[in-house]
Amino acid sequence: MTKPAAIPLTSYAPAVVRGDFPALAQSVNGREVCYLDSANSAQKPLYVMAAMDQVMTTHYANVHRAVYSFGAETTVAYEGARAKVARFLNAAHAGDIIFTRNATEAINLVAHSLGAQLQPGDEIILSDLEHHANIVPWYQLVQRKGVVLRVVPITETGALDMAAYQALLSNKTKLVALTHMSNALGTINDATAIAKAAHAVGAYVLFDGSQAVVHQAVDVQAIGADFYVFTGHKLYGPTGIGVLYGRRDLMNSLPPFLGGGEMIDTVAFDAITFKESPYRFEAGTPPIIEAIGLGAAIDYLNVQDLPAVQAHEKALMGAAEECLLAIPGVKLYSRAPARSAIVNFGLEGVHPHDIATILDQMGVAVRAGHHCCQPLMSKLGVSATVRASFGIYNTIEDVERLGEAVQKARKIFT
Amino acid sequence: MNISIDELVDNFALFEDWEERYRYLIDLGGQLPPMEEALKTPASKVQGCMSQVWLVTGWNDAGQLTMRADSDAQIVRGLIAVLTALFAGQSRAEILAADINAVFAKLGLDQHLSPNRRNGFYAMVDRIRQFAASDATAGTA
Numbered sequence: 001m002t003k004p005a006a007i008p009l010t011s012y013a014p015a016v017v018r019g020d021f022p023a024l025a026q027s028v029n030g031r032e033v034c035y036l037d038s039a040n041s042a043q044k045p046l047y048v049m050a051a052m053d054q055v056m057t058t059h060y061a062n063v064h065r066a067v068y069s070f071g072a073e074t075t076v077a078y079e080g081a082r083a084k085v086a087r088f089l090n091a092a093h094a095g096d097i098i099f100t101r102n103a104t105e106a107i108n109l110v111a112h113s114l115g116a117q118l119q120p121g122d123e124i125i126l127s128d129l130e131h132h133a134n135i136v137p138w139y140q141l142v143q144r145k146g147v148v149l150r151v152v153p154i155t156e157t158g159a160l161d162m163a164a165y166q167a168l169l170s171n172k173t174k175l176v177a178l179t180h181m182s183n184a185l186g187t188i189n190d191a192t193a194i195a196k197a198a199h200a201v202g203a204y205v206l207f208d209g210s211q212a213v214v215h216q217a218v219d220v221q222a223i224g225a226d227f228y229v230f231t232g233h234k235l236y237g238p239t240g241i242g243v244l245y246g247r248r249d250l251m252n253s254l255p256p257f258l259g260g261g262e263m264i265d266t267v268a269f270d271a272i273t274f275k276e277s278p279y280r281f282e283a284g285t286p287p288i289i290e291a292i293g294l295g296a297a298i299d300y301l302n303v304q305d306l307p308a309v310q311a312h313e314k315a316l317m318g319a320a321e322e323c324l325l326a327i328p329g330v331k332l333y334s335r336a337p338a339r340s341a342i343v344n345f346g347l348e349g350v351h352p353h354d355i356a357t358i359l360d361q362m363g364v365a366v367r368a369g370h371h372c373c374q375p376l377m378s379k380l381g382v383s384a385t386v387r388a389s390f391g392i393y394n395t396i397e398d399v400e401r402l403g404e405a406v407q408k409a410r411k412i413f414t
Numbered sequence: 415m416n417i418s419i420d421e422l423v424d425n426f427a428l429f430e431d432w433e434e435r436y437r438y439l440i441d442l443g444g445q446l447p448p449m450e451e452a453l454k455t456p457a458s459k460v461q462g463c464m465s466q467v468w469l470v471t472g473w474n475d476a477g478q479l480t481m482r483a484d485s486d487a488q489i490v491r492g493l494i495a496v497l498t499a500l501f502a503g504q505s506r507a508e509i510l511a512a513d514i515n516a517v518f519a520k521l522g523l524d525q526h527l528s529p530n531r532r533n534g535f536y537a538m539v540d541r542i543r544q545f546a547a548s549d550a551t552a553g554t555a
Contacts (some may be wrong), residue, residue: 351487353465358489360525361432369464383486384464397507412437414489 012308020045032365034401039211039342041391042236044297051296052238063288064262064279068354078288081295082278083132089228090219093247098244098251098278099291104133106229106244107177108204109281111137113254114175114227115400120146125151125203127131127160128379129182129189132372134208138177141194152178154379158185159336168198173203180212180228184371184387185334186317188212188280188344195224199357204250209232214391215310216352237297237394241290242259244281249338251277266394282389301392309392313341316390323403327410332363333380342389344371347406350413356360358409359386364401417442418498419517426521427456436489443491446498460537465490467534471545478503479546483538493535494502501542509546514539516536 002171015318019023026033035043055077063078073134083094091097096389100106118124124138141147149174151166160178169176176198181188191207198205206227211219213230220228225245254397256274257265265273274280320343324330329348333348348357367387370377377383388402415462429435447498451471465487472480500517501509501520519523526535547548 162539185515351465351490353487356464358436361436383466409432412440 011336012305012312012313014340014393017304018395020047020111021393024393026222026294027196027360028363028365030088034362034364034405035397036388036390036394036398036402037367037389038214038391038394039234041233042214043389043393044238044334045236045300048237048293048296051299052293053054055292057287060284060289074288077292077295078286079320081291084295084298085243085265086219088213088302089243089245090221091219091335093248093250095276095278096245096251097244098281100229100242100244100281101240101287102233102242103208103229104137104225104242106242107134107206107208108137109244109257110177110229110246111141111229112257113281114153114204115141115145115147118145118174121172122147122150122401123168123170123172125152125165125168125173125178125198127165127178128154128376129158129160129179129185129187130177130373131145131179131208131210132185133143134177134179147174148172151375154187154376155336157335158182158333158338159338160187160188162190162191162193165194165217169197169199169201169245171201173198173201175204175206178208179204180207180209180218181215181243181340182334182372182373182376183342184376184385185336185344186211186339186389187334187336188216188338188340190338191225208374210340215313217306217310226250232294232297232406233286235294236300237294237296237364238290243294246277248277251281255284256280256367260284262286304392310340313394315386315393316394316396317341317343319396319399320388320390320402323399327403327406329410329414332405333385337352341391342387344385344387346382346385347410347413350371350409354413355406355409358412359402359405362401362405362408364405366402417499419496421525422496422499423517423520425454432522436492439492439523440488441492442495443493445485446491447482449482454484460541462533465534467494467538469538469541472544473506474484477505479509479542481506481542483498485534490535493505494538496521496523497539497542507548509542 022123023043024033057361061074063075075135079385082097086094126149138149150168153161155161180191195205203228207225211229211362214235228245230243233239241266263275263280263283265275317340321332323344332347333344352368356366359366454468458468458470460469465485466484469483474480479501485491518527
């Protein structure tokens with residue numbers, strides 16, 4: 001087996017960071033776990049768990065409706081988390097951040113609330129790279145409102161075809177909803193150029209940043225995003241918390257999504273007025289503990305040398321590609337010039353499910369399947385692939401383990 | 415392929431590591447009689463997104479289960495062979511009484527029975543159980 005290329009040393013030490021994640025110290029099938037499925041859901045650092053634990057053990061209460069000290073403390077912590085997310089995305093105001101359950105709910109919110117203002121024949125632009133979360137809500141809107149979906153193809157390398165995108169834009173385009181970074185291929189889209197072109201025809205632009213926020217610095221103002229969504233659990237935070245960035249002036253012009261407590265101003269049976277954003281879109285008791293957990297995950301990341309982390313993740317991807325390509329029969333599905341942290345591959349004559357099963361026997365966790373991207377899979381001409389994805393805690397040893405396990409799978413099946 | 419589940423359990427007990435176990439499982443899948451392409455319909459397809467699985471079940475005149483199944487993944491084909499040894503030729507009551515978790519645990523294959531929505535094999539076991547529990551007297555869609 002070819003040895004993966006050495007990765008330049010920096011002050012960020014992945015092996016040390018790994019120690020912050022207790023789950024990674026476990027053994028799976030007799031070997032230390034080699035977790036290469038962070039693009040699916042990331043492991044959690046002790047720091048996040050402690051922050052969530054602290055809310056519940058020291059001052060837990062509902063937010064925004066309790067005058068006693070527990071309620072006040074928890075409200076400060078919850079709103080503090082909102083401010084942390086705003087700084088993380090460089091949003092102009094904390095009020096531009098709406099907490100949701102996940103990225104899927106955030107996209108559904110926009111599909112519902114912006115969708116209410118769309119007319120039959122209005123066009124929404126998606127791409128072949130989209131996760132089902134950024135396809136299904138729009139398809140449902142097609143059925144409700146008669147809007148039309150246009151799909152940007154990808155190039156041979158797996159990059160977004162920007163010329164085709166430009167050609168699809170017209171004065172009928174009302175929204176461009178694209179991933180910032182592909183969960184399946186790792187392709188990174190030029191969000192700034194996409195937003196600029198969308199705005200030139202008067203369309204809004206939404207980015208699914210669930211992968212991008214993990215692997216690069218995101219500045220929603222510099223990008224010019226109208227809506228930007230991500231989920232907490234891929235960013236080393238808990239499940240059950242997602243984010244929708246939307247400027248308050250824009251969000252206040254849209255009707256609410258879910259109705260209930262917390263989002264109202266006054267309620268009578270014949271007249272209801274709604275609060276302003278973000279509360280307008282946070283019906284019911286919000287995911288308080290999870291939001292605070294997400295804030296803690298951001299705090300945890302903020303003390304890391306993030307440029308070094310991101311360079312490391314990209315280097316691991318490169319090393320894994322090199323290592324896998326040395327194995328006869330391996331095919332890589334992404335060669336996009338701008339990509340990171342994700343390696344999507346297949347092994348000739350061996351089903352991805354079989355590969356993943358053998359890898360699991362060797363303690364290596366990867367995802368096999370369609371990655372919630374069936375349109376992309378059919379574009380690639382396969383029903384499933386194997387994806388290895390890297391995060392802050394992965395090391396070059398993980399890449400070696402991956403290579404060793406794929407070699408073993410090849411030996412067993414061919 | 416005519417091997418009883420008891421023989422399979424005995425054979426699996428001889429293996430010293432997972433690799434031998436899986437090689438044998440893959441061999442078993444290779445011996446599974448091929449399923450006619452015409453039987454692979456949307457109705458016989460079992461939901462699961464990691465691999466594709468098809469299953470057709472029926473009862474013979476003696477009230478014993480007949481089954482034909484296939485998958486595009488080799489390990490899943492092996493699991494199907496194990497399931498066939500366990501269930502084919504069994505009566506409705508025997509199928510419902512079978513402790514499949516215990517059998518798969520003995521074989522060291524119990525992880526494949528996790529109720530994972532991506533796991534077509536688990537859905538297949540579920541479908542056979544439902545078939546045995548239903549009142550249908552012949553053939554399934």
